[in-house]
Amino acid sequence: MNIVVPVKMVPDLVEELEVDAAGHALDRSFLKLRINEFDEHALEEALLLKATHGGTVTVLALDTGEVDETLFTCLAKGADRAVKITGDFQEGVSSHAAAVVLARALGAVPHDLILTGVQAADDRDGQVGILLATALDLPHVSVVSGVEPAPGGKAATVRQEYSGGIMAELEVDLPAVLGIQAARAAPRYAPVSKVRQVMKTQKLEEIPAPPVEAGAGSTVSRLAKPETADRAEILEGSPEEVADRLLALFAERGFLKR
Amino acid sequence: MQDLTPLNDMAVVIEHLEGKLADISFEMLGKGRELAKVSGGRLLALLLGRGVKGLAAELGAADTVVVTEHEALAHYTPEAHKQALAAILKARPPRVTLVANTAMGMDLAAGLSGSLGWPLCAYVKDARLADGRLTAVSQIYGGKLLAHADMEGPSAILSVLAGSFPADAGKATGTPQVEEVAPPPLDKVRIRFKRLIQPEAGDVDITRQAVLVSVGRGIQSKDNIPLVEELAEALGGALSASRPIVDQGWLPKTRQVGKSGMSVKPKLYVAVGISGAPEHIEGMRGAELIVAINTDPNAPIFNVAHYGVVSDLFDVIPLLTEKIKSS
Numbered sequence: 001m002n003i004v005v006p007v008k009m010v011p012d013l014v015e016e017l018e019v020d021a022a023g024h025a026l027d028r029s030f031l032k033l034r035i036n037e038f039d040e041h042a043l044e045e046a047l048l049l050k051a052t053h054g055g056t057v058t059v060l061a062l063d064t065g066e067v068d069e070t071l072f073t074c075l076a077k078g079a080d081r082a083v084k085i086t087g088d089f090q091e092g093v094s095s096h097a098a099a100v101v102l103a104r105a106l107g108a109v110p111h112d113l114i115l116t117g118v119q120a121a122d123d124r125d126g127q128v129g130i131l132l133a134t135a136l137d138l139p140h141v142s143v144v145s146g147v148e149p150a151p152g153g154k155a156a157t158v159r160q161e162y163s164g165g166i167m168a169e170l171e172v173d174l175p176a177v178l179g180i181q182a183a184r185a186a187p188r189y190a191p192v193s194k195v196r197q198v199m200k201t202q203k204l205e206e207i208p209a210p211p212v213e214a215g216a217g218s219t220v221s222r223l224a225k226p227e228t229a230d231r232a233e234i235l236e237g238s239p240e241e242v243a244d245r246l247l248a249l250f251a252e253r254g255f256l257k258r
Numbered sequence: 259m260q261d262l263t264p265l266n267d268m269a270v271v272i273e274h275l276e277g278k279l280a281d282i283s284f285e286m287l288g289k290g291r292e293l294a295k296v297s298g299g300r301l302l303a304l305l306l307g308r309g310v311k312g313l314a315a316e317l318g319a320a321d322t323v324v325v326t327e328h329e330a331l332a333h334y335t336p337e338a339h340k341q342a343l344a345a346i347l348k349a350r351p352p353r354v355t356l357v358a359n360t361a362m363g364m365d366l367a368a369g370l371s372g373s374l375g376w377p378l379c380a381y382v383k384d385a386r387l388a389d390g391r392l393t394a395v396s397q398i399y400g401g402k403l404l405a406h407a408d409m410e411g412p413s414a415i416l417s418v419l420a421g422s423f424p425a426d427a428g429k430a431t432g433t434p435q436v437e438e439v440a441p442p443p444l445d446k447v448r449i450r451f452k453r454l455i456q457p458e459a460g461d462v463d464i465t466r467q468a469v470l471v472s473v474g475r476g477i478q479s480k481d482n483i484p485l486v487e488e489l490a491e492a493l494g495g496a497l498s499a500s501r502p503i504v505d506q507g508w509l510p511k512t513r514q515v516g517k518s519g520m521s522v523k524p525k526l527y528v529a530v531g532i533s534g535a536p537e538h539i540e541g542m543r544g545a546e547l548i549v550a551i552n553t554d555p556n557a558p559i560f561n562v563a564h565y566g567v568v569s570d571l572f573d574v575i576p577l578l579t580e581k582i583k584s585s
């Protein structure tokens with residue numbers, strides 16, 4: 001089974017996010033990027049599937065900046081190939097354009113299964129995996145946790161997560177694109193030493209992106225922190241003082257038993 | 259005379275499961291009604307399934323309920339539903355199509371955008387129509403930023419976050435016109451429904467607890483979880499968690515609060531080291547009193563919490579537990 005995992009770099013949400021002077025986009029000068037966490041789950045599921053069913057795992061990324069180390073890390077975790085799609089993507093790329101670029105790149109990469117991350121926190125114009133499936137005329141299921149290929153590899157049984165803890169079991173003909181929410185096991189960790197070694201011994205493949213026209217179909221006129229009138233009342237003070245205030249609050253609202 | 263070309267119409271893709279309409283469907287109908295007033299068009303509810311016609315009676319907020327029934331639509335599958343919807347929408351392109359930003363809606367919204375070539379805006383919290391221009395407000399970067407975007411073209415798809423609009427506004431009795439539309443051929447589908455899996459019963463039912471203390475990734479390691487569990491016990495409540503804690507295998511799925519977990523409405527919800535991503539907030543915003551503890555003053559959880567503490571959970575939680583125990 002040949003599995004392809006497209007991965008995306010996203011801003012680290014733990015860091016402060018600054019908006020540029022025009023107020024339209026993120027200020028990318030200080031932006032720390034990391035692999036989308038759901039892509040780590042997609043890769044993990046791919047590696048586990050390879051372990052039981054054989055085949056290859058290829059990781060694909062548009063060169064939106066800082067992708068090299070991420071791709072090497074994917075190799076260190078056990079991916080067979082890492083492909084960087086080069087092009088003018090440093091300022092970001094719309095989901096529609098990324099899908100077209102990936103669809104073209106996949107023409108040269110054998111694929112029975114394409115596992116994307118379920119979503120990234122910055123994709124205002126929709127999920128790339130679904131758009132990619134549409135472009136390739138492949139079936140697509142998102143919010144997937146649990147992928148089990150059928151004997152023969154012509155189909156797979158997948159679980160799609162609904163709200164309230166309910167899941168649907170679906171059978172999907174392969175090739176298919178699945179948006180992975182969670183792998184069956186927590187994503188593995190690649191030690192830095194291993195990544196360094198891979199950087200010395202393995203190479204990233206590079207393919208240039210074809211020119212694409214697809215825009216997002218919308219233009220951001222304003223990007224800003226939400227202004228909420230009823231934001232939390234922040235309890236200030238030392239941990240001791242804060243704990244006392246919380247205690248008083250809980251007592252007042254009747255949450256202290258006895 | 260009012261212009262009644264379809265391009266002024268608003269369409270809402272109705273989400274339902276096991277014969278029950280999802281709340282988000284009413285939220286979208288309420289918003290759709292508001293937009294239709296501005297555009298002067300009709301509000302269409304798009305109802306797909308098998309044996310679902312009866313649900314139309316609950317969709318009184320719409321002018322017309324377009325019902326499409328087929329064996330292949332008996333259960334939700336992304337492919338057949340997308341194909342049927344694309345055919346309906348293509349025949350009468352609405353100005354705005356509202357789809358829920360849920361597991362079901364996610365596939366449909368992007369799938370329709372891809373198939374129809376209409377622009378899509380995801381994570382939508384609000385939408386406005388003025389002078390023919392459609393502006394969508396989306397909550398991105400885990401709820402940290404709001405993007406206002408002008409949508410291009412005559413038709414656009416918005417995928418709406420649950421909890422963005424009041425559901426009551428979309429709950430109207432009345433008898434909408436029902437229009438039955440035959441689906442396109444759906445015999446070559448590549449996705450087949452097998453079964454629904456109900457959630458396992460856990461040791462505690464977090465949906466029935468008066469007090470929940472919820473732990474997030476700020477806890478750093480499994481070994482630290484007892485710290486938060488002790489607080490939950492001291493308050494006579496139960497321990498719940500955000501999704502990453504469950505995905506790491508640190509707590510069972512039955513403890514997960516949020517979009518793909520449980521919706522909870524306790525009297526007290528304490529969020530410890532939880533950022534407040536929209537998918538988490540969806541499951542707990544109905545709590546009566548929300549207290550959040552987080553080192554990041556910009557964490558979105560403070561936008562829904564009533565009281566917030568900006569500090570290290572490892573400093574505050576043990577102290578607080580101690581004080582509660584000895585009070």
Ligand SMILES: Cc1cc2nc3c(=O)[nH]c(=O)nc-3n(C[C@H](O)[C@H](O)[C@H](O)COP(=O)(O)OP(=O)(O)OC[C@H]3O[C@@H](n4cnc5c(N)ncnc54)[C@H](O)[C@@H]3O)c2cc1C
Pocket residue numbers: 014118119143181473474475476477499500501502503514515516517518519520530531532533534535536537538541551552553554557569570571572
């Ligand atoms: C389709 C879909 C469904 C999803 N369903 C759910 C769901 O049901 N439930 C859910 O929770 N998520 C769900 N998610 C995931 C969601 O998007 C977020 O990734 C998740 O909620 C983040 O969890 P978190 O807040 O614990 O972690 P993070 O976002 O990593 O936040 C950790 C927080 O801890 C704070 N912190 C760090 N150290 C400390 C410290 N020492 N003291 C205090 N604070 C500290 C940080 O400032 C940060 O705000 C879903 C995602 C998708 C795409």
Ligand SMILES: Nc1ncnc2c1ncn2[C@@H]1O[C@H](COP(=O)(O)O)[C@@H](O)[C@H]1O
Pocket residue numbers: 005006007008009036038039042060061062064093095098115116117118119120121122123126127128129
């Ligand atoms: N620029 C990109 N390069 C490679 N994969 C991508 C890219 N953008 C999105 N993806 C894939 O699509 C998934 C969903 O991302 P998004 O559409 O941004 O929500 C990601 O988790 C990746 O697997």
